[in-house]
Amino acid sequence: MYPGPLIEANEGDIIELTVINNLRASGTTIHFHGLHMRGTPWNDGPVQIAQAPIMPNTNYTYRFEAYPAGTFYWHSHMDALQQSRGLKGPIVIHRKEEPFAKMYTEEMVIMVSDEWRDPESCFKIDGAMPGNPVCSDAKYASFNGQWGDGTDTYPYPLLTVKPGKCYRLRWINSGSSAENFIITISGHNMTLIAVDGVPVKATQVKSFNIHNGERADVVVCMDQDPGYYLVTAEYDYGCRMLRGKGFPVPGFHPVEACRWYAFLRYAGTDADPPRPYRPWYPDFEVPRGTGGGSDPDPTTGAVFDTTVREGWSVTEPLHAAPLAPEPDLRYYVTLGLKGPTDVRPDNVPGTRGRWYSDLEDRRMSWTNPLTPVLHTKGKCGAEGVPITNVPENVTTIELVINNLSPTEHVMHLHGGYFRVINTAKFEWCAIDKPECFMMPQGLNPCPEEDRANGDLNHTWQWLPDYRPNVDKHPIRTPWIKAPLYWGCKYNEGKDKPHQNLQTPLYKDTLSVWQRSWSVVRLEATNPGMWLFHCHLQPHIPLGMMMVFNVKPSLQPPIPETVPTQGPCPVWSWADKYERMAEEYHRKARAVGKAYGTGFGKGPAKH
Ligand SMILES: [Cu+2]
Structure with missing residues (x-):
C-alpha cells in the first residue's frame, strides 16, 4: 500500500502505533513529521538521535500525544532511501475548535511526491551526474502514490468529489529530491486556511506551493459544471532544467518532465474520461479536461509562493502573538558544501563532498553518534556530531540561516514550530536567472561585504562543463574551474528593517533559496534533542543535519523499551x-x- 495508511486522531488523543519490522535485512524507524512529541522525545523517530533502529523481526510501539492539530505525515527516518521507496503516509489531527469548520463538510488528503525509478543509485553525490539518467532530478511525480498519462496501463490519478460539496483538501509534499510543487486546480478558486498545520487567515489563492515536507490546507467548493478538471503539480525549478528547453546545470541531468497531472472528477459526471497525453520530450503535452473541465473558468486570487519574499505577506497566522524585538540568543547557521566536486561515477559515494548545516563558526557535517544522542544527552560517543547545547536559561532563539551554496535547501525542524521573520529578496539570483548558478563571484551583484564562501578551504571547484553537448556526450566533457560554493549573506544593518515581528507565519519546514538567507525565531521550551536538517533526501546521507539539545535537565527519562545501541549507557537507565x-x-x-x-x-x- 502506497502511500501507507492514514493516521487520524483528535487533538490531545494518545496515539499508540506498533511498527512490526518485516524487512529482511534493514532496521527502520518512523518519524511523525510536524508533531511536537511533547514529553516523548524518544518517539520522534530519527535514527541515532531519538532511538536505535527497530531491528528486522522485532517490533516497537510508539506512544505519543496527538499534538498539535493539523496536516502532517509519517515517514521512515532510518535513511533517505526507505522514505524515497515509499515508507510514508499521511497524518491528520483534528483540532478541538476548528475555526473553519463552517466552510466545508468533506475532507480529502493528497500526498504529492516525485518518484525515482531506483532511489538506491541516486543517493550518492554522483547520482545526479550526467550519464546517470536514472537519477535525473525529476521524471515522475505521483498523487497519492499514482502517476498516469491517461492510458489503460497508467490511468490518470483521480480526485473524485461530490458535486455541490465543499472540501478541505489537505496537501502534503512528501517528496524525495524535488524542492517544490506549485499546485493549481483548473476552474476552481481555493481558500488557503492552514500552512504546515497552523490555521492562517482565510485567503483566496489561485495557486499555492508546497516545498519538500511542507503542507497546505485549502477549501475548494465543487460548484462548477460536472466533468474532469485538470489538477497540476509543477516543479518550478525542474521546468528550468527541462530536456531541450531549459538550461543545463553542471552536476544535474536535464529533467524529463516538470509538470504532473491529476483530474478532479465530479462523481456521476457523464463526461468522457480525459484522453491520454504525451508527457515527455519533445512533446510535453498538457492533458485536457472534459465536461465542464474542457473549458474551465479562469481562477482568481493571490499566488501563495513562499520561495520568494512576497509570498510571506499573502496571509498571516489566524492567532498571532507579536514577537519581542530581540531574542534571548542568536545563532548564525550556515548551509554549505565542503570538499571538491570533481566527482566521477567511479568515486566512492560521499567521499568527495559533504553537505553541512551548522553553526557558522563550526560548520560540521553530520556524522552518526555511536549511541543515540538523546540517550546520552550528547555526552558519550558523540565526538564530531554537530550538537548545539542551548543554554537552559534561554527561551527565544533566533536562527540567521545563510545558504552559501548554489542550490535551494528545504530546512525542517523537529519538536516544534519556528516563525519566519525575514527572507532575502534575491531577484538577481531568482529562478528565472539560471546564470546565477555559474555566476563568477567577481561579476555578481551581491555587495562585496555580504559575500561569503561555503567552503573555507576551496574557493574554486572543478565542474563538468557539458553545456554545449548536454545530450550528445554527457560523460566525455571538459572540466572547468569556477567558484561555486558561495552566498550573499544576511546583513543586519540593511536587512533587519524588513523583518516582520508582528504576524510572521508559523512553520516547521522552510525553503532557503540558493545563495540566500532566511531568519526564523523559535521557542526552545520542549525538552529534547531536536534535529534541524535539510529535507531534500539526497542531502541527508551527505550530512546536512544538526541537533539542538534543549533543556537537558528537564528531558524525561527514556523508557526501557526504546531501542538503543552502541557503547554508551542510557543516562536514565x-x-x-x-x-x-x-x-x-x-x-x-x-x-x-x-x-x-x-x-x-x-x-x-x-
Ligand atoms: Cu539540501
Whole structure:
C-alpha cells in the first residue's frame, strides 16, 4: 500500500502505533513529521538521535500525544532511501475548535511526491551526474502514490468529489529530491486556511506551493459544471532544467518532465474520461479536461509562493502573538558544501563532498553518534556530531540561516514550530536567472561585504562543463574551474528593517533559496534533542543535519523499551543496569554452584 495508511486522531488523543519490522535485512524507524512529541522525545523517530533502529523481526510501539492539530505525515527516518521507496503516509489531527469548520463538510488528503525509478543509485553525490539518467532530478511525480498519462496501463490519478460539496483538501509534499510543487486546480478558486498545520487567515489563492515536507490546507467548493478538471503539480525549478528547453546545470541531468497531472472528477459526471497525453520530450503535452473541465473558468486570487519574499505577506497566522524585538540568543547557521566536486561515477559515494548545516563558526557535517544522542544527552560517543547545547536559561532563539551554496535547501525542524521573520529578496539570483548558478563571484551583484564562501578551504571547484553537448556526450566533457560554493549573506544593518515581528507565519519546514538567507525565531521550551536538517533526501546521507539539545535537565527519562545501541549507557537507565548486573551475578553464582568453577564468588581478592 502506497502511500501507507492514514493516521487520524483528535487533538490531545494518545496515539499508540506498533511498527512490526518485516524487512529482511534493514532496521527502520518512523518519524511523525510536524508533531511536537511533547514529553516523548524518544518517539520522534530519527535514527541515532531519538532511538536505535527497530531491528528486522522485532517490533516497537510508539506512544505519543496527538499534538498539535493539523496536516502532517509519517515517514521512515532510518535513511533517505526507505522514505524515497515509499515508507510514508499521511497524518491528520483534528483540532478541538476548528475555526473553519463552517466552510466545508468533506475532507480529502493528497500526498504529492516525485518518484525515482531506483532511489538506491541516486543517493550518492554522483547520482545526479550526467550519464546517470536514472537519477535525473525529476521524471515522475505521483498523487497519492499514482502517476498516469491517461492510458489503460497508467490511468490518470483521480480526485473524485461530490458535486455541490465543499472540501478541505489537505496537501502534503512528501517528496524525495524535488524542492517544490506549485499546485493549481483548473476552474476552481481555493481558500488557503492552514500552512504546515497552523490555521492562517482565510485567503483566496489561485495557486499555492508546497516545498519538500511542507503542507497546505485549502477549501475548494465543487460548484462548477460536472466533468474532469485538470489538477497540476509543477516543479518550478525542474521546468528550468527541462530536456531541450531549459538550461543545463553542471552536476544535474536535464529533467524529463516538470509538470504532473491529476483530474478532479465530479462523481456521476457523464463526461468522457480525459484522453491520454504525451508527457515527455519533445512533446510535453498538457492533458485536457472534459465536461465542464474542457473549458474551465479562469481562477482568481493571490499566488501563495513562499520561495520568494512576497509570498510571506499573502496571509498571516489566524492567532498571532507579536514577537519581542530581540531574542534571548542568536545563532548564525550556515548551509554549505565542503570538499571538491570533481566527482566521477567511479568515486566512492560521499567521499568527495559533504553537505553541512551548522553553526557558522563550526560548520560540521553530520556524522552518526555511536549511541543515540538523546540517550546520552550528547555526552558519550558523540565526538564530531554537530550538537548545539542551548543554554537552559534561554527561551527565544533566533536562527540567521545563510545558504552559501548554489542550490535551494528545504530546512525542517523537529519538536516544534519556528516563525519566519525575514527572507532575502534575491531577484538577481531568482529562478528565472539560471546564470546565477555559474555566476563568477567577481561579476555578481551581491555587495562585496555580504559575500561569503561555503567552503573555507576551496574557493574554486572543478565542474563538468557539458553545456554545449548536454545530450550528445554527457560523460566525455571538459572540466572547468569556477567558484561555486558561495552566498550573499544576511546583513543586519540593511536587512533587519524588513523583518516582520508582528504576524510572521508559523512553520516547521522552510525553503532557503540558493545563495540566500532566511531568519526564523523559535521557542526552545520542549525538552529534547531536536534535529534541524535539510529535507531534500539526497542531502541527508551527505550530512546536512544538526541537533539542538534543549533543556537537558528537564528531558524525561527514556523508557526501557526504546531501542538503543552502541557503547554508551542510557543516562536514565541506572536502575536497569543495576538489575542487569544483579541478574548476571545471580546466574554466575548458579553456574558456579552447579559446576564448581569458582564463578560467581565475586571479584578475586589480591
Ligand atoms: Cu539540501
